[in-house]
Amino acid sequence: MKNTDKLDLPPLALPALIVGTFVVLSTIEPRLCVSLAREDYWVEWLSFAAFLVAGICFAREAVRRGLREGWFVAGLGLFCLFIAFEEISWAQRIFGVTPPKIFLVGNYQQEFNFHNFLKPYLSSEWQAALILIGWGVLFSLAPLHLRLREELAARRVVTPALSLIPWSVIGLLMLGIYPVLFTGEYVELLIGALFLAQAMSFLATPGRRAVLILATVAVGAAGMGLTQSIARWAAPQKTACAHLETRALADAVAGAATGRHERFSGVDKRLYTGIQQRYLKPEIARALLPIACPSVTKDPDRRAYFLDPWGQAYWIRFTRNSSDEDFSTTVYSFGPNRRRDGGDEGASDRDDISQTRILAPRASPEEDDDAGPEITLE
Numbered sequence: 204m205k206n207t208d209k210l211d212l213p214p215l216a217l218p219a220l221i222v223g224t225f226v227v228l229s230t231i232e233p234r235l236c237v238s239l240a241r242e243d244y245w246v247e248w249l250s251f252a253a254f255l256v257a258g259i260c261f262a263r264e265a266v267r268r269g270l271r272e273g274w275f276v277a278g279l280g281l282f283c284l285f286i287a288f289e290e291i292s293w294a295q296r297i298f299g300v301t302p303p304k305i306f307l308v309g310n311y312q313q314e315f316n317f318h319n320f321l322k323p324y325l326s327s328e329w330q331a332a333l334i335l336i337g338w339g340v341l342f343s344l345a346p347l348h349l350r351l352r353e354e355l356a357a358r359r360v361v362t363p364a365l366s367l368i369p370w371s372v373i374g375l376l377m378l379g380i381y382p383v384l385f386t387g388e389y390v391e392l393l394i395g396a397l398f399l400a401q402a403m404s405f406l407a408t409p410g411r412r413a414v415l416i417l418a419t420v421a422v423g424a425a426g427m428g429l430t431q432s433i434a435r436w437a438a439p440q441k442t443a444c445a446h447l448e449t450r451a452l453a454d455a456v457a458g459a460a461t462g463r464h465e466r467f468s469g470v471d472k473r474l475y476t477g478i479q480q481r482y483l484k485p486e487i488a489r490a491l492l493p494i495a496c497p498s499v500t501k502d503p504d505r506r507a508y509f510l511d512p513w514g515q516a517y518w519i520r521f522t523r524n525s526s527d528e529d530f531s532t533t534v535y536s537f538g539p540n541r542r543r544d545g546g547d548e549g550a551s552d553r554d555d556i557s558q559t560r561i562l563a564p565r566a567s568p569e570e571d572d573d574a575g576p577e578i579t580l581e
Contacts, residue, residue: 217253217396217416218370222377225389229382240385243296243430243542245423246392251290252422253395256415258283260402275360283398290391291426292316296541297433299513301500307508313473313516328378328387334394335378338363339371364404367397433540440498441512445536445556447494452509452517453534453558455490456483469523473516474509474534483519511536511556518543521562530562 228236240246261280265273288294295302295315302315310319318330325333343363346352355362374393377386399419403412452474477483491506499505499512509517513536520533535557537543544554 215366215370215400217400217419218367218393221389221393221396222370222373225377225386229386233383237384240388241543243291243427245427246385246388247290248426248430249420249423250388250392250395251287251426252419253392253399254283254287254290255422256419257395257399257402258287260399260405260415264402264405272359275358279361279398279402283395283402286395289316289318295514297429299433299515299541301502301505301510301514304504307475307504307510311476313475313508313510328381328390331387331390331394332375332378335371335374335390339374339394339397340368343368343371361401363397363401367400370397430540430542438498440496442539442556444494444496444499444512445538447496448491448511449517449534449536449556449558451490451494452487453532453560455487456519456532456534457560457562469520471518471520474519475516477519478509482521513537513539513541515541524561531559532562533557533559 225236228239238244258280261276261283265277265280267273268276270277291297292314293316300315301307302310302313306315307313310316311322312319318327321330343365345355346362370393374390374397377390377393381387399415403415406412406415472480472482474483474487478485478487488507488509496512504510505512505514511517515537518535518537520535522531522533524531535555538554538556540554
């Protein structure tokens, strides 16, 4: 069963708006373009909303068609709902919980989601590209082949509209050119909009489709508002604990840098990643042992994998000072609102909790290159 070859204006307005906004912002205001795409900001929440609403629309249509006619549409709905909640790590940051250990070890972002397990083998950009090529282009073209069209119709497979192909190609071009940081986040939003556009084709009138677009924006705005307000729920004991832990970790890092950081100044790393990549010596974990945080979870994995009291990673940034003779290091937590909002430099000027120390210059930054094998903390 093939869907309509063309979609009318309301469904296609969303991908057009996304691409247009990205082109304008990346050209005129690249810093704003990057800021909007940071974790738990507008682009991510609108991506969640687009996939969520698309999933609901597909599920509604699958129920209407029944199991035999609607099995493929049901699969599309489940896929969209899965991607929606992957976008927000299944609300882990909202509730501030420590992910299970398997996610701390195998997921380089130390978050409760599954797609990041693929990143050592297939980057997020390639994952997005495969969806655009497979679903947005090849699947759309499949019905043009008579034999394939008959086979797909017999199996009740719904294919994307041909009018989605140009937007899929534009998404691939965005990934290829990658004009600004986090371009991939805008492409993920575009993919969500394409699935939503296809899902809206099941609605009877353009008016209903326009209302659904407004509802999608409203869901994204609600999510953004939620992340703006969660800091108000934060227990002051957790904030106090984060201050103590960042201070202790910053003191420890000042004496535990291996020298590799001198070639990678200005890069933000999760503290655990910094140890695995041998920027830091593993003994900094001992700095947390004397600190008592009785009101914070007793889960041993939290400190073993350098998570703050809200279950988010502690981060580190090495910066070469203006004298060019020494480095400063900043250890920071995203703070009660669970997102980086201290500015592009990684320092805290709002909600982030940070501590900065000066590192003494090293005689030979190469001497610790053989600091031992990659560390996995247990």
